[in-house]
Amino acid sequence: MTLTIGPAQLRYLRLRAQGLAAPVSDLKQTLARALSLQAQDYNAAVLGVRARSCGLVDEDVREALIGGELCWTWLMRGTLHLVNMADLPWLLPLFGPQFIRLTARRYRELGLDEDTRRRATALLRQFLADGPQTRAALKDMLAAEGLPVEGQACPHLLRHAALEGALVCVPLRSSRPEYRLLDDRAMDGWPGCDAAAAILARRFLRAFGPARAADLARWSGLPMRLARAGLDALADEVTAVNAAGQEAVIARDQLPWLDDEPRHSLYLLPAFDALLLSHVDRDLVLPAEVSRAIHPGGGIIRPSLLVDGVVRGRWQLKRSRRSMTVIVTPFVPIPRGRTPQLEAEVADLGRFLGRDAVLKLEEVAA
Numbered sequence: 001m002t003l004t005i006g007p008a009q010l011r012y013l014r015l016r017a018q019g020l021a022a023p024v025s026d027l028k029q030t031l032a033r034a035l036s037l038q039a040q041d042y043n044a045a046v047l048g049v050r051a052r053s054c055g056l057v058d059e060d061v062r063e064a065l066i067g068g069e070l071c072w073t074w075l076m077r078g079t080l081h082l083v084n085m086a087d088l089p090w091l092l093p094l095f096g097p098q099f100i101r102l103t104a105r106r107y108r109e110l111g112l113d114e115d116t117r118r119r120a121t122a123l124l125r126q127f128l129a130d131g132p133q134t135r136a137a138l139k140d141m142l143a144a145e146g147l148p149v150e151g152q153a154c155p156h157l158l159r160h161a162a163l164e165g166a167l168v169c170v171p172l173r174s175s176r177p178e179y180r181l182l183d184d185r186a187m188d189g190w191p192g193c194d195a196a197a198a199i200l201a202r203r204f205l206r207a208f209g210p211a212r213a214a215d216l217a218r219w220s221g222l223p224m225r226l227a228r229a230g231l232d233a234l235a236d237e238v239t240a241v242n243a244a245g246q247e248a249v250i251a252r253d254q255l256p257w258l259d260d261e262p263r264h265s266l267y268l269l270p271a272f273d274a275l276l277l278s279h280v281d282r283d284l285v286l287p288a289e290v291s292r293a294i295h296p297g298g299g300i301i302r303p304s305l306l307v308d309g310v311v312r313g314r315w316q317l318k319r320s321r322r323s324m325t326v327i328v329t330p331f332v333p334i335p336r337g338r339t340p341q342l343e344a345e346v347a348d349l350g351r352f353l354g355r356d357a358v359l360k361l362e363e364v365a366a
Helices: 007-017 025-036 042-051 058-067 085-103 104-107 114-130 135-144 153-162 193-209 213-220 226-231 252-259 288-294 336-353
Strands: 003-005 070-074 080-084 165-171 179-181 237-242 244-250 266-269 303-309 310-319 323-330 355-362
Touching: 003 007, 007 193, 007 252, 025 042, 025 070, 025 080, 025 193, 042 080, 042 266, 058 070, 058 237, 070 085, 070 153, 080 085, 080 193, 085 104, 085 153, 085 193, 104 153, 114 135, 114 153, 114 165, 114 179, 135 179, 135 193, 153 165, 153 252, 193 213, 193 226, 193 244, 193 266, 213 226, 237 252, 244 252, 266 336, 288 310, 323 336
Parallel strands: 003 237, 323 355
Antiparallel strands: 070 080, 070 165, 165 179, 237 244, 266 303, 303 310, 310 323
16 A cells, blocks of 8 residues: 655655754754755855755855865756765766756757867867966956857856866856866766766655655756666665655655654745755645746746745845845735744844844735
C-alpha cells in the first residue's frame, strides 16, 4: 500500500529538506542542504542563505566566494547559481555541455562560431591569470583582440567560458559580478555522466523531496530521460508515496520526518527563491489566484511572504544609509498571533544585513 502524504505535511517536508524549518549556522552545510540557490540576482541569493541559516551575515557569503569555499557560476537551467565549490567537479561537466548545446542557435545569431568561442575562452584565461577583472575591462580586452563584444556577445562569451570551466564570478566590490580564473584543480574528480545524474537526483530529492522526475527535469533543465535515469538509479534509497495526490518518491532516510508535527512557520523568501522554482506544480505553495502577483512572467519570481508553507503576500526593501524598511503586502489578513513571527523575520533580516530594520505592514492587496 502506497504511503499517503497530505498537503500540509508535504509542505513541511519540503521546508525541512530546504533547511528553512531547521536552519544551521554553518554556511557550507546550508548550501549543501539546499544544493543550490539561483543567483542571477546576487542579493536575492544571499537572502536565500539567510532564510536557511542562523547566525550568519551577508558578508560571510561574500568572503566564502572570495575565499573559494563557495562558487557563483552558470549551472542549473543555464542560469547563475550559488553552490559549494566542492560540488563543482560533478555539477559543471553535467550542465556545461548541455547548455552550450542549447545555446547553439543564440551563438549563431551573435556571430559566435566555435572557433571564436574557443579563442575567446583562451584569451580570457590569459587576461585573468593576473587576477579578477570586471566585465567592462574584459570587454575592452576582447575587443582589442578583434573579438565581437557588442550587445549580448560579450556576456555570452563570458558565460561560455564559465560553462567550459575557465572562470567563475566573484563579488569583490559590489553585488555585480567580476570574473576570476577557475583553478583547474577545482575540477578534479568527474565521475561520468550517469554517476553525476544519480548524484544530482539524490541531492535534489534530499533538498526538494518528495518529488518526481518531472520536477527534477524542470528544476535542473536537463532532459527528462536523464532525470528519470538519475532517479531510477536510486531505487534502493527511495520510497514511493502519494504526495498530495501525485505519485512521487521520498528519500528513505527522511521518512522519520513524517512523525514530526508540522509547526506554524513564517518566512520572508527572496526573489527567485529555490522553493518556488523546484516543482512543476506550484499550486501547493503558490495558489493560482495569487500566482501572477509573485510570478508575473518573463522569468521573474518576486520576494514572497510564506506562511505555513503557502505564499500569503509579497514584500520589498526600502534602504537608507543606516536603516531599511521592510514593506509587507499580504494577500490575506495575517492573524494577529502571527505578527510576532513577522516582526522576528524583519529583525533577523536587519541583523543579517547589518542595519536596523523597520516593518511596514500594508493593507491586504486587492
